[in-house]
Amino acid sequence: MKIAVNRNLLSANQERAAGNRRLFLRHGLRVVNVMSSPGAGKTTLLSKTAAYIAGRVPVAVLVGDISTETDAEKIRNAAPGVQAEQIVTEKYGSACRLDARMISEALPRLDLARARLLFIENVGNLVCPAGLYLGEDRRVVLLSVPEGDDKVIKYPVIFRDADCLLITKVDLAPACDFDAAKVRKEARAIKPSMEVLSISARTGEGLERWFHWLEERVTGTEKGGE
């Protein structure tokens, strides 16, 4: 019974996600779903990324949170002129992740004609967002150094579908026991094509490579194409 219901929910989500996808393609919009544990640094990263990249590529952001509306505002303040809208998931009853319906209902709040790249910041959760396709082109997962280097093995599903793993807060590495080479190896073992980048939004370390990776995805110039 429970399994049947879950299947129906998943298949309804797939239909909604396909609808989102058609809309994104119609607008020539590239869409990146950004996922991580709570506090791995999604909002800070997206604030810096939007501020940097908005001068080259028109950016919009949808931010999922359970009950607060502060993160979209943070991004708007950090990157003036960037469209950023909040999705409050508890209104939908399933607070632990975004789904395709939440996205489709939030999209009318954005002027998609003014955007070329859309970030979707998922709810802070390393489990539930993994299974739900939103219509995105790319999935990026953040893993912060203080979370520990065993997380790819412990939460494999979310990493299996990721195109890019960002190891964040590398400025804290001297104070933490974190083996980045081990994480890189484990991530590539479950997804050989995964890009793995080490960054610190605080010090700026590695951000250029991340911006470059993004720009290649937007302009379609990455190796291998699509």
Place this chain on the structure above:
Amino acid sequence: MKIAVNRNLLSANQERAAGNRRLFLRHGLRVVNVMSSPGAGKTTLLSKTAAYIAGRVPVAVLVGDISTETDAEKIRNAAPGVQAEQIVTEKYGSACRLDARMISEALPRLDLARARLLFIENVGNLVCPAGLYLGEDRRVVLLSVPEGDDKVIKYPVIFRDADCLLITKVDLAPACDFDAAKVRKEARAIKPSMEVLSISARTGEGLERWFHWLEERVTGTEKGGE
């Protein structure tokens, strides 16, 4: 439809949890449900806690993880003689948190007559474990300093039901922007009786107060009683 199903699942869980509760009472066992984001330090804390407290109080541990079996082993290695058993949640289909059934099916693997205090380490997730009662006496939530000081406001449900908030990894505070006084105030605003302790399992800071808080709960000597 979805809401009706959720209600049925919740009510089935309540029944199972009540059964667990009766079993715990029959064995005179105090039970603590330990929750946090991935990587906030649950396993390290429980390893140190089990090693310290096992000399005074017989301890057992159940550890929930999605697909790995390593954490129970870590605890057994750190605290020889302590019973620690793993629950692999993906076998149940709902990998994102423990529920009362998983606990009731794992309990026969422990010798409850040899335990006075049972820790249940939940899956790393700041959302889904909140709603599901397992039959425990107390709920402890860890929030690590690098996760940021906005998490009580952003994930209120899990904190609302917590008896104790452990601010962990305080040795990283100099490198992070974390206002512990703000977190304490926000936590007490949603649960006035909440104990808030700052600790570092790495340096040992604050652990004595945590052990003391636990021992009071086990011996029933805390202020106000139960």
